[in-house]
Amino acid sequence: MDPNLVTYIKGEQGRFNQLLIDYLNGLTMPPLLKKSTIYSIKAGGKRLRPILMKLTCEGLNGNVDKVYPAAIALEMVHTYSLIHDDLPAMDNDTYRRGMLTNHKKFDEATAILAGDGLLTNSFHSIANATCYSDKEKVFIVSKLAQASGLEGMVAGQSMDMQAEQGLTEVDELEHIHQLKTGKLLTFAVVVGAYLAGASNEIMDKIEQFGQTIGLVFQIQDDILDIIGDQEIMGKASGSDEGNQKSTYPSLLGFDGAMEHKNRYVQQAKQLLHEMKLEGTYLEQLVDYLSNRNQ
Amino acid sequence: MDPNLVTYIKGEQGRFNQLLIDYLNGLTMPPLLKKSTIYSIKAGGKRLRPILMKLTCEGLNGNVDKVYPAAIALEMVHTYSLIHDDLPAMDNDTYRRGMLTNHKKFDEATAILAGDGLLTNSFHSIANATCYSDKEKVFIVSKLAQASGLEGMVAGQSMDMQAEQGLTEVDELEHIHQLKTGKLLTFAVVVGAYLAGASNEIMDKIEQFGQTIGLVFQIQDDILDIIGDQEIMGKASGSDEGNQKSTYPSLLGFDGAMEHKNRYVQQAKQLLHEMKLEGTYLEQLVDYLSNRNQ
Numbered sequence: 001m002d003p004n005l006v007t008y009i010k011g012e013q014g015r016f017n018q019l020l021i022d023y024l025n026g027l028t029m030p031p032l033l034k035k036s037t038i039y040s041i042k043a044g045g046k047r048l049r050p051i052l053m054k055l056t057c058e059g060l061n062g063n064v065d066k067v068y069p070a071a072i073a074l075e076m077v078h079t080y081s082l083i084h085d086d087l088p089a090m091d092n093d094t095y096r097r098g099m100l101t102n103h104k105k106f107d108e109a110t111a112i113l114a115g116d117g118l119l120t121n122s123f124h125s126i127a128n129a130t131c132y133s134d135k136e137k138v139f140i141v142s143k144l145a146q147a148s149g150l151e152g153m154v155a156g157q158s159m160d161m162q163a164e165q166g167l168t169e170v171d172e173l174e175h176i177h178q179l180k181t182g183k184l185l186t187f188a189v190v191v192g193a194y195l196a197g198a199s200n201e202i203m204d205k206i207e208q209f210g211q212t213i214g215l216v217f218q219i220q221d222d223i224l225d226i227i228g229d230q231e232i233m234g235k236a237s238g239s240d241e242g243n244q245k246s247t248y249p250s251l252l253g254f255d256g257a258m259e260h261k262n263r264y265v266q267q268a269k270q271l272l273h274e275m276k277l278e279g280t281y282l283e284q285l286v287d288y289l290s291n292r293n294q
Numbered sequence: 295m296d297p298n299l300v301t302y303i304k305g306e307q308g309r310f311n312q313l314l315i316d317y318l319n320g321l322t323m324p325p326l327l328k329k330s331t332i333y334s335i336k337a338g339g340k341r342l343r344p345i346l347m348k349l350t351c352e353g354l355n356g357n358v359d360k361v362y363p364a365a366i367a368l369e370m371v372h373t374y375s376l377i378h379d380d381l382p383a384m385d386n387d388t389y390r391r392g393m394l395t396n397h398k399k400f401d402e403a404t405a406i407l408a409g410d411g412l413l414t415n416s417f418h419s420i421a422n423a424t425c426y427s428d429k430e431k432v433f434i435v436s437k438l439a440q441a442s443g444l445e446g447m448v449a450g451q452s453m454d455m456q457a458e459q460g461l462t463e464v465d466e467l468e469h470i471h472q473l474k475t476g477k478l479l480t481f482a483v484v485v486g487a488y489l490a491g492a493s494n495e496i497m498d499k500i501e502q503f504g505q506t507i508g509l510v511f512q513i514q515d516d517i518l519d520i521i522g523d524q525e526i527m528g529k530a531s532g533s534d535e536g537n538q539k540s541t542y543p544s545l546l547g548f549d550g551a552m553e554h555k556n557r558y559v560q561q562a563k564q565l566l567h568e569m570k571l572e573g574t575y576l577e578q579l580v581d582y583l584s585n586r587n588q
Binding site for chain 1: 324381429451452
C-alpha cells in the first residue's frame with residue numbers, strides 16, 4: 001500500500017477513535033455501562049467503514065468535515081453488532097482482535113445493554129450533530145436504520161444463525177453476506193457520496209460499488225479463516241471449517257473463491273473508473289480489502 | 295373508569311395493534327425473524343404509551359392523526375426492551391402476559407435479534423413517516439433515542455441489574471425507575487404535546503407530568519407484585535420478595551408506599567390543572583395507573 005495512504009489511515013483511525021471516546025465520555029452513564037461501551041470501542045478495529053465514508057466524500061470533492069458525525073454513528077452501530085454477535089447465544093466468541101469479548105470481560109447482561117445503548121445513541125448522535133441540516137439528518141438516520149435493521153444487518157445475522165451449515169448455493173451465501181456485511185459498508189460510501197452532493201447517477205454507482213466491495217471483504221474473510229495468521233488476526237483461524245460453516249472456499253474451492261473475489265475486485269474498479277475515481281486512495285483500498293491479512 | 299374511556303382505550307388498542315402488525319408484515323424479513331417480532335408485538339400489552347401520547351395530543355387540541363407513526367415507533371422500542379429484559383442474562387423470565395417470553399418461544403439468538411431489529415426499525419419508521427416535516431422527524435428521533443439510550447432506559451436497566459438487592463435509599467430507587475420506566479412514558483406525553491404545537495410552558499409541565507406518572511406506574515407495579523392476582527397479570531406475583539429485590543414497599547412499608555404513590559397522583563393532577571387538562575381522559579388515566587390490577 002502507498003505509504004501516504006498508510007499514514008492517512010493511521011491518522012484517521014486516531015481521529016475516529018478519539019471522537020468516539022470523547023462522545024461516550026461526554027455521556028452521563030452508570031460506571032459499568034460506560035466502562036463496557038468504551039472497552040469495546042477501544043478494542044479498536046480498522047475503522048474501515050468511517051475511512052471508506054471519508055475517502056468517498058473526499059474523492060467526490062465534498063466537505064470532509066461533515067463526514068465525522070455520520071462516520072462515528074456508523075462505527076457505533078458496527079461495534080454494537082460485534083458485541084451482540086459475540087454473545088454465547090450467537091457466535092459464542094471469547095476473543096476478538098486479541099482481547100476478551102465484551103461479555104467475557106464484563107457479563108452478558110452488560111454486553112447486551114452496551115450493544116443496545118451504542119445502537120440507540122448512534123441515532124441520537126446524528127439527530128444532534130450541528131453540521132447537518134434536518135434534511136441531511138433524516139436521510140442519514142433513515143439509511144442507517146435501513147442498513148442495520150430488520151431488512152438489513154439484523155436479517156443477515158438471523159439468516160446466518162439459521163443456515164450456518166446448510167447452505168449449498170453461492171447465491172444464498174452471497175445474499176446473507178450482502179445483508180450482514182454489505183449493507184453497512186454500502187451505507188458508508190452512499191453517505192460519503194451524499195454529503196459530497198453527488199448526482200443520482202453517482203449515487204446509483206456508489207451503491208453498487210459498496211455492495212461489490214462488501215463481497216470482496218467477505219470472501220477475503222473466509223479465505224483468511226483458512227490461511228490467516230492467528231496472531232495477526234487476534235482470533236482463532238480455521239474456525240469455519242471446525243464449525244462446518246458454509247464459506248466461499250467450501251462451496252467453490254480455494255481457487256474458485258479467489259477467482260470469484262478477483263472478479264468482484266475488477267467490477268469495483270470498473271465502477272470507480274465510471275465515477276472518475278480511479279487512481280484515488282479508494283482504488284488502493286479495494287486492493288487492500290482483497291489482500292488484507294487481518 | 296368511565297365506560298366511554300374504556301371503549302376509547304379498546305378501540306385505540308385495536309388500532310395500534312393493527313398498525314404495528316401491518317408495519318412488520320410489510321417488511322421483507324427472514325421467516326423466523328418475522329414470526330418472532332410479530333409474536334412479541336401480538337403478545338399485546340396495554341398500549342399505555344401510545345394511548346398516553348394520543349390523549350395528550352388530543353387534550354391539547356392537536357391533530358391526532360400525526361400521533362400514530364411516533365406512537366408505533368415508541369411501542370416498538372417498548373417491546374424490544376421487554377424482549378431483552380426477559381433474557382436469561384437479565385431477568386430470566388419464562389412468561390410475560392401469560393405467554394412464553396420470546397426466547398422461550400423461539401431461541402435466545404432470535405430474541406436478541408428481534409429486539410435489536412425492533413429498536414432499529416423504530417427509527418426507520420419515524421424517518422419515513424409521510425405526515426412529519428424533517429424538523430418533526432429530527433425532534434422525535436432525538437427524543438426517542440435520548441429516552442431509550444445510554445443516558446435513559448438502557449442506563450436504568452444497567453443500574454437495576456447492578457443494584458437489585460443493595461438499595462437502601464428511596465431516592466436511588468426512584469432514580470433508577472425514572473430512567474428505566476419514566477423516560478419512555480415522558481417521551482409519550484412530550485411528543486403528544488409537541489405534535490399539538492404546545493407552548494414552552496406546557497412542554498415543561500408535560501415533562502414533569504410524564505416523570506410523575508412514571509413513578510405512580512412504578513410504585514403500583516411494586517404494590518401489584520405483593521397483592522396482584524397472578525392470573526390477571528399473566529406472570530408470577532411475589533417475585534420481588536423472592537428475589538429480595540428493593541421495592542417501594544420494602545423500603546417504605548406497604549402503607550408508606552401507598553402514601554408515596556398518592557402524593558404523586560396529587561402532583562400529577564395539579565400539573566394537569568395547571569395545563570387546563572383537568573377533567574380530561576388523561577386525568578382518569580392517572581387514576582387508572584394508580585389503581586390498575588395488571
